[in-house]
Amino acid sequence: xxxxxxxxISLYGITREIVGxxxxxxxxxxxxxxxxxxxxxxxxYPALGELRSCAVAVNNEYASNDQPxxxxxxxxxxxxxxxx
Amino acid sequence: MIPxxxxxxxxxxxxxxxxxxxxxxxxxxxAFIGTVRNQSGGRPVxxxxxxxxxxxxxxxxxxxxxxxxxxxxxxxxxxxVHRKGTLAxxxxxxxxxxxxxxxxxxxxxCQYIIDTLKLVVTIWKREEYEDGTEWVAAHP
Numbered sequence: 001x002x003x004x005x006x007x008x009i010s011l012y013g014i015t016r017e018i019v020g021x022x023x024x025x026x027x028x029x030x031x032x033x034x035x036x037x038x039x040x041x042x043x044x045y046p047a048l049g050e051l052r053s054c055a056v057a058v059n060n061e062y063a064s065n066d067q068p069x070x071x072x073x074x075x076x077x078x079x080x081x082x083x084x
Numbered sequence: 085m086i087p088x089x090x091x092x093x094x095x096x097x098x099x100x101x102x103x104x105x106x107x108x109x110x111x112x113x114x115a116f117i118g119t120v121r122n123q124s125g126g127r128p129v130x131x132x133x134x135x136x137x138x139x140x141x142x143x144x145x146x147x148x149x150x151x152x153x154x155x156x157x158x159x160x161x162x163x164x165v166h167r168k169g170t171l172a173x174x175x176x177x178x179x180x181x182x183x184x185x186x187x188x189x190x191x192x193x194c195q196y197i198i199d200t201l202k203l204v205v206t207i208w209k210r211e212e213y214e215d216g217t218e219w220v221a222a223h224p
Contacts, residue, residue: 012137013208014219052224057206060143076137076206082220083134083141083166083207084118084178084198 004028007069009037010076015054018047034058035065041077052080087149088163091136091207096165101179105161110183114190116198118178120171124220130212134177136168137206148200156193158184164197166207 007030011019019041031037034056042049055078056063062078069075088104098117105113120132149162161183171177180198184190209220 010137012206013135013210014222017219051222057137057140060140062204074139076140078137078140078206079208079219080221081202081204081206082209082222083136083205084202 005071006030007037007071007073007075009041010074012076013079014051015048015077015079018045030069030071032068033065034063034067034069037069037075038065048077054079085161087146087161088165089142089145089149090164091138091141091166091168093167093169096167096176096179098176098179101163101165101181104163105181105183107160107183109185110160111185112187112190113181113183114187114194115179115181116194117176118198120173120175120177122173124211127211127213129173130214131173132171132175132177133210133212133217134166134168134171135208135210136166138168140206141166144204144206145201148197148204151200152182152193152197155196156184156189158186158189159193160184162193162197164201166201166205168207 006028007026009024016022031040057076057078058073153159163181166178182190182193210217
């Protein structure tokens with residue numbers, strides 16, 4: 001899929017603080033799926049694994065682990081939400 | 085009616101949110117107003133900082149309101165306004181207002197929207213205490 005492409009990941013809340021920036025670019029070969037992205041991010045930033053949950057959003061929707069990723073996608077890490 | 089959904093860094097105008105749902109077809113307007121409390125789990129809170137992923141928050145809020153319209157087809161109007169940025173004690177953080185023909189459905193729909201908002205809408209809350217800050221619900 002996107003093995004030969006790079007990905008941009010937006011970070012919010014505590015994930016932004018853990019990674020230290022609001023956008024991170026993963027160079028090629030980038031993770032091909034949501035599950036691979038989460039595994040790669042947890043490897044690089046072990047503190048992400050300590051969160052209650054960490055979802056991935058693709059184009060403003062919650063994505064399942066097997067969803068493929070593309071360079072043009074708007075991708076974000078979603079730590080536990082706490083609105084209201 | 086198109087729901088009135090917004091995320092703002094300005095103080096929320098509660099009266100405007102209520103006015104947005106008023107219609108002659110509704111005999112009931114029900115509102116939930118969430119405000120900044122002075123303590124959390126017994127720990128004094130000084131202020132709150134809300135961060136929002138706006139485009140996704142509005143997308144998910146749209147889904148929540150659509151679900152409410154499916155569950156309560158008699159819904160006449162919905163308004164949801166959420167604040168972001170730094171809030172002082174007592175500030176209004178969120179307003180959910182719904183209008184229905186009769187009151188029972190107005191309570192149920194309003195509660196559904198605020199409860200589901202808290203589960204899916206991409207807004208994060210950092211509590212500020214006298215000795216530090218913490219992202220709410222981040223850790224088990």
